[in-house]
Each structure stands twice: as structure tokens, then as C-alpha cells.
Amino acid sequence: MSSESRESASAQSQTAALACPHCGGPAVRGRPRPGRTVRYRNLAALPVPADISLPSCPRCRIEFVDPETQARLQPLLHEAYRRVLQQRVRVSIDALMRHISQRKLELLLGLSQGYLSRLRSGGGNPSPELVSNLALLAGDPVARLAELERYWAEPVAG
Numbered sequence: 001m002s003s004e005s006r007e008s009a010s011a012q013s014q015t016a017a018l019a020c021p022h023c024g025g026p027a028v029r030g031r032p033r034p035g036r037t038v039r040y041r042n043l044a045a046l047p048v049p050a051d052i053s054l055p056s057c058p059r060c061r062i063e064f065v066d067p068e069t070q071a072r073l074q075p076l077l078h079e080a081y082r083r084v085l086q087q088r089v090r091v092s093i094d095a096l097m098r099h100i101s102q103r104k105l106e107l108l109l110g111l112s113q114g115y116l117s118r119l120r121s122g123g124g125n126p127s128p129e130l131v132s133n134l135a136l137l138a139g140d141p142v143a144r145l146a147e148l149e150r151y152w153a154e155p156v157a158g
């Protein structure tokens with residue numbers, strides 16, 4: 001067996017192992033291209049690196065992520081997600097700073113002093129929960145900051 005035919009045999013078995021999760025039909029390796037996204041944790045559309053090829057189903061015209069691609073993608077997506085959280089948290093903090101001081105906001109959220117300025121300068125890794133909370137506050141800062149201050153000032157029933 002020449003090395004060429006061995007290669008094509010292994011490429012063939014790789015292709016045969018790929019089945020469309022939608023229709024179960026045979027899938028093929030798609031071409032790498034920009035503009036594709038995947039759901040990642042709480043993020044609806046995280047961009048897939050342009051040089052990664054995804055299997056696609058010619059019948060359903062969908063691309064999907066198989067376990068092998070998933071293993072390659074995982075560290076890349078993890079890093080991209082981390083950067084998205086860093087970027088989103090900066091946008092929310094900047095919006096909130098027009099209505100409350102950094103220190104007051106840290107106290108209100110129970111964060112350690114200086115943490116928000118670290119996040120603002122692109123350091124640290126904010127949790128998705130913190131990014132969510134800050135996004136909600138930044139959506140209606142005056143009303144929601146007042147609401148949260150009241151919440152922490154009042155005793156809880158029960």
C-alpha cells in the first residue's frame with residue numbers, strides 16, 4: 001500500500017465515522033472559514049476560529065462539532081470566552097461609573113477593594129455571574145442600583 005492510498009483510506013474512515021447529529025447521514029469536513037459561531041456556556045454565539053474546519057452535513061446544510069473537533073476547539077473557545085467576559089465586564093463597569101463610584105459599587109456587591117479597577121484595566125477573570133449582575137445593573141443603573149441598596153439595607157423575611 002502506497003503512503004498516498006493509506007492516507008486516503010484513513011481520510012475515508014475518518015469521514016465515514018462522521019455522522020450528522022440531525023439526520024444521521026454521512027458528514028464531510030467543511031472548509032475553514034470565518035463567521036461561524038457556537039453556543040458556549042451562557043454565550044449564545046462565540047466565534048469559532050477561522051482556521052478550524054467543522055464537519056458539515058450536505059443534506060441538512062448544517063455544520064456541527066464532533067468530539068475530535070471539540071477537543072481541538074476547547075482550549076481556543078475557553079480563551080475566547082475569557083476575553084469576551086473581560087470585554088463585557090469593562091463595558092458594564094464603565095456605564096455604571098457614571099452613576100456610582102467604583103468603591104461604592106464594590107461595597108454594594110461585596111467585592112474586594114480595587115477589584116473593579118483591576119477588571120476595568122483588563123486584568124482578572126470575572127465570573128459569568130458577576131458579568132451577568134453588572135450587565136443587569138448597567139441596563140437601568142439609577143433604578144437598579146437604588147433597588148440593590150434597599151435590598152441590602154433591609155432584613156430578609158423568614
Ligand SMILES: [Zn+2]
Nearest residue numbers: 020023057060
Ligand atoms: Zn444531516
